[in-house]
Amino acid sequence: MPILTTMAKQAVSCRLRGAEILQSPRWNKGTAFTAEERSQFGIRGRLPIGIDNLDQQCERAYDQYKSRDTDILKNSFLQSLKSQNWTLFYALLSRHTSEMYPIIYTPTEAEAISEYSHLFRRSEGLFLSAPYEDQMEEDFLDAVEGRELELIVVSDAEAILGIGDQGSGGIGISAAKAVIYTLAAGIDPASALAVTLDVGTNNDDLLKDELYLGYQEKRIRGEKYDRFVDKFVGLVRKHQPNCLLHFEDFGVSNANRLLNKYRDKHSVFNDDVQGTGAVTLRRARQAPASIEADPQLKDQRIVIFGAGSAGMGIARQLRDAIKIDDGLSAEEAAKRFWMVDRDGLLRKELGDKIRDEIETDFVRKEKDWEGADAGLAAVIKRVKPTVLIGTSTSHGAFSEEIVRDMSKNTDRPIIFPLSNPISKCEAEPKDLFKWSDGKALISTGSPFPPVKIPGSDKEYIVAECNNALIYPGLGRGTILSKAKFMTDKMIVAGANRLAELAPAMKDHTQALLPDFGDAASVNFEVSLAVLDQAIEEGVAKCDVPKEDRRKWAEEQLWVPRYQDYTYDPKGEA
Numbered sequence: 001m002p003i004l005t006t007m008a009k010q011a012v013s014c015r016l017r018g019a020e021i022l023q024s025p026r027w028n029k030g031t032a033f034t035a036e037e038r039s040q041f042g043i044r045g046r047l048p049i050g051i052d053n054l055d056q057q058c059e060r061a062y063d064q065y066k067s068r069d070t071d072i073l074k075n076s077f078l079q080s081l082k083s084q085n086w087t088l089f090y091a092l093l094s095r096h097t098s099e100m101y102p103i104i105y106t107p108t109e110a111e112a113i114s115e116y117s118h119l120f121r122r123s124e125g126l127f128l129s130a131p132y133e134d135q136m137e138e139d140f141l142d143a144v145e146g147r148e149l150e151l152i153v154v155s156d157a158e159a160i161l162g163i164g165d166q167g168s169g170g171i172g173i174s175a176a177k178a179v180i181y182t183l184a185a186g187i188d189p190a191s192a193l194a195v196t197l198d199v200g201t202n203n204d205d206l207l208k209d210e211l212y213l214g215y216q217e218k219r220i221r222g223e224k225y226d227r228f229v230d231k232f233v234g235l236v237r238k239h240q241p242n243c244l245l246h247f248e249d250f251g252v253s254n255a256n257r258l259l260n261k262y263r264d265k266h267s268v269f270n271d272d273v274q275g276t277g278a279v280t281l282r283r284a285r286q287a288p289a290s291i292e293a294d295p296q297l298k299d300q301r302i303v304i305f306g307a308g309s310a311g312m313g314i315a316r317q318l319r320d321a322i323k324i325d326d327g328l329s330a331e332e333a334a335k336r337f338w339m340v341d342r343d344g345l346l347r348k349e350l351g352d353k354i355r356d357e358i359e360t361d362f363v364r365k366e367k368d369w370e371g372a373d374a375g376l377a378a379v380i381k382r383v384k385p386t387v388l389i390g391t392s393t394s395h396g397a398f399s400e401e402i403v404r405d406m407s408k409n410t411d412r413p414i415i416f417p418l419s420n421p422i423s424k425c426e427a428e429p430k431d432l433f434k435w436s437d438g439k440a441l442i443s444t445g446s447p448f449p450p451v452k453i454p455g456s457d458k459e460y461i462v463a464e465c466n467n468a469l470i471y472p473g474l475g476r477g478t479i480l481s482k483a484k485f486m487t488d489k490m491i492v493a494g495a496n497r498l499a500e501l502a503p504a505m506k507d508h509t510q511a512l513l514p515d516f517g518d519a520a521s522v523n524f525e526v527s528l529a530v531l532d533q534a535i536e537e538g539v540a541k542c543d544v545p546k547e548d549r550r551k552w553a554e555e556q557l558w559v560p561r562y563q564d565y566t567y568d569p570k571g572e573a
């Protein structure tokens with residue numbers, strides 16, 4: 001549901017004419033150019049005589065969309081529409097949000113990214129490639145075209161969703177995340193830029209593929225890599241000091257490290273670490289609200305399978321919430337967690353095998369783990385967790401045995417297989433429901449259909465616990481506030497607001513997170529909470545009186561609607 005259409009209609013002057021205006025996705029209106037505009041811009045003869053309005057264009061585009069048989073063909077169709085006409089693309093998406101979300105975003109986007117070099121038709125965004133490090137500033141400025149950007153989404157494509165290293169195809173995730181910012185948080189697409197840092201790839205299939213379009217060498221690592229990233233961040237800070245820099249799908253050895261390196265220097269945000277942590281905290285907190293015993297987060301025993309960027313981000317976010325709520329020390333709060341990765345439980349015995357950045361508080365020190373079976377199934381048997389979260393990319397890892405074991409010890413096991421796309425998900429909701437005899441409280445990272453409840457005509461709605469429910473609002477609030485940094489408190493403020501918006505807060509039979517169809521209104525509320533917090537904390541560079549903020553924020557939303565144009569050789573392009 002798009003939230004607003006209040007932006008004032010005003011004539012804009014444009015200096016593009018003829019083929020140029022028709023080929024600019026920002027300016028192109030296609031068949032919706034008025035007779036007057038067709039004359040002024042020299043395009044009367046380039047268009048059929050009929051004039052459409054946006055609704056008619058959406059109707060035609062929707063018919064064409066529906067005629068594509070598969071999700072990937074639908075994705076290609078929408079991708080092509082985006083490269084032709086932004087207003088029509090976003091108008092269509094906002095009319096069919098629930099239906100099209102999974103096509104332009106998770107899970108279909110994963111397929112489009114993995115096939116990037118084969119599906120390629122037209123490029124978008126900015127490719128900064130290792131061999132052109134010395135020309136990086138020139139390439140950056142060429143892509144920015146003198147605009148003041150509000151948002152840059154950047155990926156080095158080392159850990160795309162759960163499908164790993166995708167090299168230059170990573171532009172697809174930066175672009176998809178930017179689309180969601182526009183759709184769900186009203187960011188003007190002209191003030192956003194998708195970037196991929198093409199530092200090579202270690203994906204053997206891509207290294208062998210004759211049609212691969214990226215830098216076809218092994219990834220640069222170490223100092224060379226750090227210098228490359230640092231140069232890029234330096235350019236953002238120099239030329240776009242007020243722009244939010246969103247990091248997406250960096251490899252596990254870089255995600256948290258880069259976040260910590262830059263978070264007190266510029267407004268940066270790591271979606272996999274911070275966005276996932278925030279949305280999962282809300283989901284985990286609300287789950288107990290729907291069971292009789294109503295245990296607090298501090299009373300849960302939490303197993304997280306996959307101690308990477310997302311898994312550790314979730315652990316830290318939940319630990320901090322327990323710390324704040326219950327006045328526990330970080331060490332005490334961390335005792336509620338058992339982190340399991342490739343080598344089993346993170347335990348003292350693993351020594352150097354545990355990544356440096358993982359706080360020792362999350363490493364189990366009990367002597368009786370020494371020499372013991374510490375695989376997931378054994379951990380579940382011994383720990384008797386009440387919460388099980390999957391961020392491992394390990395398809396099917398939550399087996400029937402594991403789920404049945406878990407269900408023996410808790411009335412309502414909370415089970416969140418969050419790995420994306422569906423081919424990487426730790427378990428399917430219908431199986432979790434069956435193996436737990438309908439008791440599991442389930443959330444997934446990718447969308448799944450509701451589960452039929454046996455012997456009843458009711459369905460269990462599987463809430464989608466994906467960072468897209470919150471990152472657009474977190475980013476928008478930060479951009480509105482012009483905050484120099486995105487602070488932890490701003491993230492918590494946004495997450496708390498999200499919690500209040502879950503349908504289950506009004507009716508316990510409803511979903512525990514809002515539906516993606518409501519992403520725009522939900523993220524708008526999240527952005528206001530973030531803005532309020534930034535102002536209260538003194539990190540904001542804007543100071544709008546509290547009572548005016550909602551209206552002020554509404555007025556700045558970009559909405560997909562045509563504006564009137566006048567030709568002016570000195571106008572915008």
Ligand SMILES: NC(=O)c1ccc[n+]([C@@H]2O[C@H](COP(=O)([O-])OP(=O)(O)OC[C@H]3O[C@@H](n4cnc5c(N)ncnc54)[C@H](O)[C@@H]3O)[C@@H](O)[C@H]2O)c1
Nearest residue numbers: 161162252306307308309310341342394419420445466467
């Ligand atoms: N739902 C969401 O909003 C959301 C957000 C972020 C990430 N994710 C998903 O979570 C998954 C992980 O993403 P990430 O960014 O943390 O990746 P990552 O590479 O940083 O971390 C993955 C971790 O899982 C571990 N792992 C891999 N295979 C394993 C196995 N067989 N057994 C145990 N551990 C294993 C790795 O060692 C690593 O520590 C992806 O599928 C991603 O799509 C979902």
Ligand SMILES: O=C(O)C[C@H](O)C(=O)O
Nearest residue numbers: 106161162272420466467
């Ligand atoms: O991209 C998504 O759907 C969520 C998340 O950022 C992921 O990496 O899986």
Ligand SMILES: [Mn+2]
Nearest residue numbers: 161248249272
């Ligand atoms: Mn991600």
